[in-house]
Amino acid sequence: MAGALLLLATGCNEAPPPTGTATPPERFLVVFSQCNNAEPYRASQNRRLEELFSSHPEVKLVIHDGQADAAKQIAQIENSIRQKPSLLIVAPLQRDALSRVMGEALAAGIPTICLERDIVEPNYTTWIRCDNFAIGAMAGQWMTEYLTRKNGAPKGNIVEIRGMQGVEGAINRHAGALSVLTNHSEIRIIHDATANWFQPVAMDRMTEALNAHPVGIDVVYAHNDPMAYGAYLAAKEKGREKEMVFVGVDGLPHEGSRYVQEGILGVTFEYPLCVDKAVEVGLRLLKEPGFRPEKTYLMSSRMIARP
Amino acid sequence: MATVPSAQRSPFPFARWGNWRITLTVFAVFIGAALVSPRSFEGGNIFLDLANLTDALRALVPVAIIALAMTFVILTAGIDLSVGAIIALSGVITARILADWHPAIGLGLHVSLAILAGVIVGLLAGFLNGMLVTWLRIQSFIVTLASMIGLRGLALWVADNERIGLGVGHDAGGLFGTWFSSKPLMVGTWISLSLVFFLILSRTVFGRHLRALGDNATASYLAGLPVVRIQVAAYALSGLLAGISGVLLAARTTTGDPNAGVTMELDAIAMVVIGGTSLSGGRGGIYGTVCGALIIGVVTNVLGLRNVGSNAQLVLKAVIIVLSVAAQRTRERS
Structure with a gap:
């Protein structure tokens, strides 16, 4: 059988x-x-x-x-x-x-x-x-430049939505970003949540982050595009999606790339x-x-x- | 004649020791959450903020809905492991119809047909579960384990392993997302279904039969109860609610995801047992399940607000499940 x-x-x-x-x-x-x-x-x-x-x-x-x-x-x-x-x-x-x-x-x-x-x-x-570490570092660099443009100096608040704990992709996309962000003492990750790569989970975790931080979120960095999209939907439900920019990873043509074209994500980084x-x-x-x-x-x- | 638990005959469905215990637990968890909640800049309690409370409710709706019919199935001493897969299948089919079918009919009709298809697929899957359990007399655990595997495969097949994105535009897919993800609609659906299922269980002959069957299947059969119909109905209802839940989840995420709903059946079972329904059938009810859902929802929300690590969250939830079931056992002994 x-x-x-x-x-x-x-x-x-x-x-x-x-x-x-x-x-x-x-x-x-x-x-x-x-x-x-x-x-x-x-x-x-x-x-x-x-x-x-x-x-x-x-x-x-x-x-x-x-x-x-x-x-x-x-x-x-x-x-x-x-x-x-x-x-x-x-x-x-x-x-x-x-x-x-x-x-x-x-x-x-x-x-x-x-x-x-x-x-x-x-x-x-x-x-x-x-190289997930390099991708994380690229994302970290982009976020630093974005915050510098937005706030006049490399400072601001980031919410990180992580992939499944212990998985290489999640570890290195986090570590790569951190390798850049830690050079700037005024850039802070004010909330980090694990959403296991899943969009619905990211929506719920982002909703909690939004409630815990009624103001002051500049960037949402998600370890993949579906989670970044989920975070966007959560912010949109509260009418706060314009306050912050959403950063994803993977860049598949019908997902991340499309979200970027539609103006939902600020940027995504292709995982070849x-x-x-x-x-x-x-x-x-x-x-x-x-x-x-x-x-x-x-x-x-x-x-x-x-x- | 099967013994109907004495609680069933009580004219005051809430005035029972078990219900008081679970009600008190809900209050205790709620107060605890308010105490440990972070504060906003203005000093307000974030957990108690109405927007946050309704967010917490909406977040638990997909699982809380399937937990209602899961209560019925568990009352018959059965189990339904397939609901997570049905959620995926129903969401994927709804999304496929919205994204890839462009009929020359109004948007409203298009969206309605897509929803109807998702819900009916859920109902059919549940009906099939019920048929297999009763006619082939295979244990529900095995039947629904098989359909969990098969329906997940079907969902992945229909979706071609992809997530089907519906977008946030003004076409049928985008509007479906906007209309059916609203807080009043999602929370309202759950509250209405909770009431309906509460009334079915406490006020109808079918409800009494469900309990009797789980309490003593042989006696129920000998007493002439329509055992087959009762069981098929329980599983069909479970499939129906999973179908509805799948549609709501697809709307909220504006995506038909063939991997959606993984382990949701276990979350639903956790809500049911926290609410005091016995896995051996016969005892428990909808009020407990609603309370179980609230407890899980409140705990999840406040841990998220406090930014507690996800591993610690899992451990804490496990502790809550064990404590709730332990409380249930002391009640049975007393």
């Missing part, structure tokens, strides 16, 4: 079989082990990956969904190793749990790209990563999908026998603001 469902699920992700005689046969099997399809950022990754490989009919792409379960993702990678794919791309759920099985893939001679998150051993051919680089490097690994990729590629973020 479960096996049948799995077949069904993976079947949905496969490209339609090639039709017509002109289409070259599929020569390469590329497996993407995604840690959790049920996150918008990761859904965008999957879609972009399918889009990029769709112009390469010689590649058969299969995406496995680890469903936020490390054991499941490990089992899926083990199954993939048996199929001897030409390329394995892994977006690991946890840095410890996935290290060993990725080492097994390498040992089986499968080129393995580690996407976005780190693992404890360098068990990958190349690691394409983002990393898949464009993965496809570029992956295709070279498939087709250029002598190609040696760099051990890591760091994807830079960019600020998304209205012109």
Whole structure:
């Protein structure tokens, strides 16, 4: 039963079989082990990956969904190793749990790209990563400049809405921002709340922050765009959204970028999908026998603001 | 004949030891919150500010609504774990209809149809739960655990793993958000539903049957009670309220989020047990659940106002749940 469902699920992700005689046969099997399809950022990754490989009919792409379960993702990678794919791309759920099985893939001679998150051993051919600390620092820098413009000096009050505690993204988006903000003694984080990345929770926590601080909030810094949007809605309900500016992170086209265009967020910072680089490097690994990729590629973020 | 608890026959539904105890707890928590509340610049008590109190009420509405029907299910000695997933499904379907369907009908009708679809999906899901529990005689925990998993999958499927944004504009999606997230509407819906469910439980034959069934299922069956219909109705109502709650949550967040409502079923169960309803069925009621919701709402609000760390908040809530249930047990012994 479960096996049948799995077949069904993976079947949905496969490209339609090639039709017509002109289409070259599929020569390469590329497996993407995604840690959790049920996150918008990761859904965008999957879609972009399918889009990029769709112009390469010689590649058969299969995406496995680890469903936020490390054991499941490990089992899926083990199954993939048996199929001897030409390329394995892994977006690991946890840095410890996935290290060993990725080492097994390498040992089986499968080129393995580690996407976005780190693992404890360098068990990958190349690691394409983002830097949350740098993103936090960019946000911190933007907030400092904004407060200087607004208040004539680097001073003012920030409410921080944090992602899930203990998660790398939340830790480094916080630490990065703080690395800049602590240089200015008159910039204060007057309220920080944890909203676990969720928009509805951010609305409730922001409502409490607004009530606790009836005046004097200059900036709301949320660790992702949905929480920034939730904070905006909470302020709007009280007619206070014009008092402060909302800063988000992620910049997905239909979320953060759209909120910025609509004037809801003052700015957001892109958390790169990393898949464009993965496809570029992956295709070279498939087709250029002598190609040696760099051990890591760091994807830079960019600020998304209205012109 | 099944024994109907003596409290049920009391002409004064509030004049019971259990109700007094939970009422006193609500007051104690309320006073405690007022005492520890931060002050505004003018020296006013922020917790007691009317705007804050109504904010706290609105924040708890989505869970407090599902807790009402959860009380019915738990009174029959059952459980409904699927309500969080139903909230996601109903919100996603409403949002899909608003965002991706552009019919040549008036905005009002478009919004109404979207809401109706979300609510009906909830009702159907609940009905299905009830059917599986009664006809296949599978334990409610297992049935609703399965539908929790399956309906979450369905919600993610319908939404294609994305959040469906409705925006804050003047199209159907934006107006839906503006109209249905207002404080009077959200809090009013909860208060009205609380009254209706209170009256159903305390004043109707169906309400008496619910209690009797949870008190002693075999005796109820032998006494000729329509056991199947009672159970199906309880689960259908639970699905219906989850559907309504999902629509309200989608309106408030102007988003259909397939990951919405995660662990909300547990928050709702916590409200029910804090209110003194026994998980073994038969005992408890809507008044307790409303009080349970108020206790959780007040505690959450004041901890947020004081900017208490989220981990400490979880620990404090756990303490409250255990203390409330402990109080309930001493009552049973006495």
